[in-house]
Amino acid sequence: MKTIDEINDKIGSKRAVVWTVDEVKTKVTELGVAKIAELVDVITTGSFEPMESSGAILNLGHTDPPIKIRSCTLDGVPAYAGFGAVDLYLGATQLVDFAGEIGDGDDRKERGGAHVIADLIAGKSVTLRAIGQGTDCYPRATFDTTITKDTINQFYLYNPRNLYQNFIVGVNGGDRQLYTYLGPLQPRLGNAVYSNTGAISPLLNDPDLDVIGIGTRIWLGGGIGYVAWEGTQHFPLQKRGENRTPIGPGATLALIGDAKQMNPNWVRGCYLKNYGPSLMLGVGVPIPVLNADVVARCAVQDRDIVAPIVDFSIPRRVRPTFGLVSYEQLKSGKIKIEGRTVRVAPLASIYRSRQVAIELKEAIERGEFLLTEAVSSLPRDRTFIPQDRRQMPSLLED
Template structure:
């Protein structure tokens, strides 16, 4: 029986609605329990991953009015910003666009993702300006002093992404690995949160559309349409949210062998309005294909499922600094894409606040300081059954599950209102 979002919202207001996370639904399915549209009204979904299609639009005062006419070059903590689209410099105000893939000119492993997180953390950001008259000056700014700071998605929340292996005989530098990608299919990396991914739970876009309210990095925002390279078969979304309300723990920068990338998080509530929506919600990781691509040629070479990554694996890394071998070069410190591992007073530290749960440290540590079961890809290639160990995850399933729980609580407490879309993305 089909239901309207208005019907479900009325049940929420009366405290009669059943709200579950996608993970909770999947656990019931795995136990063999039957679920109908009468059993659940809203399912909360989430994803946290590297999302290159990100940019910030910032507007803030940088100097007194009439001090300069126009800026020709602006750096924020060394990260290049594009001046415009409105030239307000005569007012002492900069309008800037910062691409999420921008790299610092000062620090090799620092990029826009790091900048966005530090802004949200309330840190001082150095602003370096060169005017059209070739006059240079510097100032500092905090997010709280920016009247306008919004984060935009041009390509976020893919229905699901892919796993990668390197089929060539040479190492490859790529955004799909934190270090050089080893040759000859010695290891695999992956992205995608499988059964809890937002668009995976509404692939026909029956409830997600233009104007749908969502959380981006913990702040309320809206879906504004389909993303670049989106298609009905492999949809992704564009969206916008105010940076002032974001949670720094849900965003950040991620070091790759091709330079730093940008992390973003989404959470979307899926109202169970029809049987077709419920059918998508009931799919678990073992039912969701995960394409395996050759990272060198960017072509599909096989297919696995998300069960290989997320079933019977460890969402976080076990940390036991007492067994450290005191290697001359600590590979987990050297390779951690979040710089979350470091020495303090000769003791190994793992900063869980920064940690992305990628698991790379467990694969490069020669001892057992860092241990985790990351899973193994199983797929067929050239009539052979292959088993490739996963060595890096570029999606954070642990924090995604936590974000879906937070959205569930917000809905139950009446702090997050489910709304009808303005228009369908795919009519």
């Protein structure tokens, strides 16, 4: 048995033994769970994937005369201004809105909030245009300027839903190409796309959230972040296998971190054709080796984790599936669906996810990243509540 305080003492004196979760999975057969638990203090996990339920809080500072912002755009992307006078929230998937200024060939159509966030983190200037409400204490009517991360007060990410604990595999059994949040899906089962990284994904290595909780310090976009709350659509009651990993979308996390500290290499705007913008984000989660059970959970392999194959050609909340497939099969590049071989690719970057785990490992080894005790456990009893039309008879009558 170890404690986080003991592990932090070793980190502070640069004596901590840190392995990536890949190293654990590689060596567990040779060394065994008990030996690794004795040797290793921290196991690092990482992910680099589109996390569209993300966004940034910005405080601009007051103008002279003051303004109470009613509406605002940042490089043409609307930001939400329903907070204090100069507080804004910029969502990653918010589309650019140039009010007719964009032509058919203008590539600015493929920009959104994620790109503005990434530009600010990279130190670039962003154009701000604001309209004021006009009150006695905030009389200014308009405000146009350029900002950088150094010319505003607060700039931090608050992401309502990141790090899905498992997800789905998307396919298209219809006759036309579909453009989805997983990217293009070709007709007649022409391809398959998955978005989770399987056995190296952070929450699949702590399936019952025994060590990850509210207040857990994480590596977020190259800087320091924290688990702020359960994520939206948090569904820990998802059906699970014998190894406790969910067979579909399970737990999620809400994350927070100072964007001024982040590295543009790990925060990038992207655009999914005919779907919209999203934020490619690197997230690293350290798992303290408090006992052998922690190592046993981190020893889970891709062959032992499955995800459902979902047909996006049916435009319903609950879509038909073609059964379950293991991540070992997915990572081979080909899967079988009803006897047919279908090529498959990840939306997440498996290579860069591993690099996140390595960067976090190195930060801990340098004594630059200490662990935190969770201040509260994440809930394990959340159900998933849909908004079905059958629950609203008045809509059916319409």
